[in-house]
Amino acid sequence: MVYRILVVDDEESVRQVLARFLTRKGFSVFTAGDGPEALDLIKKERPHLMLLDVRMPGMDGMQVLRSARELDKEIGILVATAVSDVDLAKQMMSLGAFDYILKPFDLSYLETTVMAKLFLMTP
Amino acid sequence: MKQELLVKSSACKILVVDDETEMCEVLQCQLNSKNYSVAAVHRGEEALKKLKIEKFQLVITDLKMPGMGGLELLRAIKQVDPEVEVIITTGYGTVEMAVSAMKEGAYHFIQKPFVMEEILTLVEKALEKKELKAVLTVYESSQTIFSNVRLESLLPVIVSTACKILRADDASIMLMGEDGKLGVAAAYGFNDDKYKKDSLALGERVAGRVAQWKEPVLIWGSLAGDSRFSDVTASREVKSAIVYPLIVGKQMMGVLNANRTLRTEPFTNADLHMAGIFGSHISQAIFNAKLYHQLEAKNQELQKTYRQLEEAQERFVQTEKLAAIGQMAAGIAHELNNPLTGILGFSEILLEEAGLSVQQREDLEGILKQSRRCRDIINNLLHFARKHEPHKEPIEILSLLGSTLQLMQYDCSTSGIELLRELPKSAPRIFGDATQLQQVFLNILINARQAVSEKDLKKLLIRIQQESEDVAIHFEDNGCGIPRKNLDKIFDPFFTTKPVGQGTGLGLSISYGIVRQHGGKIEVESQEGVGSRFTIRLPIYVEKGG
Structure with a gap:
């Protein structure tokens, strides 16, 4: 089975690098540059995981997270942001994100945390 | 003012020296009627002996006498007590005699027979000159005193000058401390240092009473014989003392003590009067010195405050600078982290590529290493900027x-x-x-x-x-x-x-x-x-x- 991962980030280079990397690791990857696009893809593609940026024009990461949860109770949400804010991290975690990683991160770390989550999610 | 400076005639002692008894009697009678206290002797040697044990302000001596003559006596007198004024009288004076008498320091040279008015005027002028001379000394010393603005250098000058002006053997100055007690601030002519410990409350011992009464006292002989101080036990033997209160406005500053312990002749009212003039000067000088001291302290305080202000300003600038840089850094850091995610990520992806040469692998690892360094710097910056x-x-x-x-x-x-x-x-x-x-x-x-x-x-x-x-x-x-x-x-x-x-x-x-x-x-x-x-x-x- 191929896991589907949605990458949500307004920065194209971030979307590119994550798509390239995750594709190579054998995932099926979708990318969205803003919140509405992301929610559309969740509805259409039912991704297992979502990598979510926080600071984005229009809907911010927090709003996307809430709406995504309403659409899909199961989706695993990993927040990847440059915003190093303890309160924000706590809030996102309590709303259902399973991790909060700070940019720039090592891809190997990202891979580990993604794999771990998917392992836990597997029935 | 002049009147005030002058010593009352009763305080003035005149010694008449003449081998003619009539002459002595006439002068004695005339001068007595003007309230001078007059003694008379007939010989120069006798006069000298008397001068050594008794204080006179003026000597009127005949020039020609058996034994010691007038000129010889004049010379001897100036050695014993240079402050004594001498008027020389003679029945047959020559210009040469007059000149040499004046050279030796005589106040005047007068020919007999003289009109009584003439000699009375002369006596008055001689005493006045003497008094003015003393006052002049006080004024001269005042200049030294007022040029000392610091208490620590002023007080020693005051006590040594007091000894000189009042012809005292020792003198000390006691100042009112913050505890309301008189403490010795400077002394001159003492053999030991015991006096330094003296600390007197108002009303205690002589100095304490003078400070309380705010009235000067003149003491002759032992304290036991003085009704004002008969209950005070003398700490040492003093032949005569002047204790003068130092007052500026209503402020009691302290007292000036002057003692004669070696000199036989006691202080006179004239000395007390002199102490008064001197006292008012030094009171003002001490007051000024204290003001100066206060001013200096205030000035130092002001300088300190100014330094503190400068320091505070410096800190403020530094803090502001830090805050501004912090804000800027936070913004830049966020902007940089996204592209860095790309650099780090693409390098990692490339590194996983098969078929890289060793050199290519090393180069890529270099990119990765340097990107991570950028990340550390940015993290430091963010940490620094964070306001938590x-x-x-x-x-x-x-x-x-x-x-x-x-x-x-x-x-x-x-x-x-x-x-x-x-x-x-x-x-x-x-x-x-x-x-x-x-x-x-x-x-x-x-x-x-x-x-x-x-x-x-x-x-x-x-x-x-x-x-x-x-x-x-x-x-x-x-x-x-x-x-x-x-x-x-x-x-x-x-x-x-x-x-x-x-x-x-x-x-x-x-x-x-x-x-x-x-x-x-x-x-x-x-x-x-x-x-x-x-x-x-x-x-x-x-x-x-x-």
Whole structure:
């Protein structure tokens, strides 16, 4: 089975690098540059995981997270942001994100945390 | 004013010397009628003897007498007491005689027979001149006195001048202290130092009473014989004393004591009068000196406040600078982290590519390594910029410093650095964020380690000292020191002298910010080639309600 991962980030280079990397690791990857696009893809593609940026024009990461949860109770949400804010991290975690990683991160770390989550999610 | 300066005639003693009894009687009678106190002798030798045991202001002597003549007597008198005025009378004077008499210091030379009016006027003028001369001395000494604006140099001048002017054997000045007691502030002519301990309350002993009464006293002979002081036990033998209160406006400043212990003749009313003139001058001089002192203290206080203001301004500028840079840094850091995610990510992806040459792999690892360095710098910046309230609590500074030093211990021993500690058994607690303070200590220690790296004998000394309101932690190294031109820059953000890649230049400015946030101070002293000392002062924790 191929896991589907949605990458949500307004920065194209971030979307590119994550798509390239995750594709190579054998995932099926979708990318969205803003919140509405992301929610559309969740509805259409039912991704297992979502990598979510926080600071984005229009809907911010927090709003996307809430709406995504309403659409899909199961989706695993990993927040990847440059915003190093303890309160924000706590809030996102309590709303259902399973991790909060700070940019720039090592891809190997990202891979580990993604794999771990998917392992836990597997029935 | 003139009237005031003049001594009442009754206080003036005149000695008449003439071998003719009639002459003596006439003069005695005339002068007595003018309220002068007059003694008469017939021979020069007799006159001299009398002058040695008794004080006279004026001598009227005949020129030609059997035995010691007038001129000879004049010379002898000027040796015994140069202040005595001498009028010479003669029945057959020549110009030469007159000239030589004046040269020897006679006040006047008068030919017999003289009109009584003439001699009375002369006597009056002679005494007036004498008095004016004394007053002149006071005024002259006043100039010296008023030119001394500092009490510590003024008071010795006052007491020595008092001895000279009043012809006293010793003199002292007692000033009213803040405790309301009179204490000896300066003395002249005393053999021992016992008097220095004297401290008198108002009304106590002679000086204390004079200060209380605000009236000068003149004492002849023993205190026992003086009804005002008969209950005071004399501390030593004094033949005569003047104690004069020093008053400016209504303010009692102290008293001037003048004593005759060796000279036989006691103080006269004229001396008391002189003491009055002198006293009013020195009161004013002391008052001025005190004002000057106050002014100086105020001035110093003002200068101190000014320095503090300057320091505060400097700190303010520094803090503002830090805040501005912090805000900017936070913005830039966020902007940089996204592209960095790309650089790091693409490098990692490429590294996983099969078929890379060794060189390509090395180059890629270089990109990765340098990108991670960028990330660390940015993280430091963000940390520096973040405005979070530190978690503060009472901290045992000794144990905090101890655990920090422990972190460094291994590192120091492997780098051959001697880590010396001069720590007290106990130190007061401070109030702060342990993690932040540890960061500061580490930062300074790491800098110190770097500073001593080139030395053969590497030493690092950590000392804790308790000060009145602070705990001071000194970090001393014998390293390369900081060039003078850099000393005022080392707390600036991004200032670094380390090679590129070895320091961000943020460590000390972060430390500065942390220490300031703790209400403390961080200071540096350094000498190039000798070493540096960083001192952190943190306020001692005072328990509320305790």
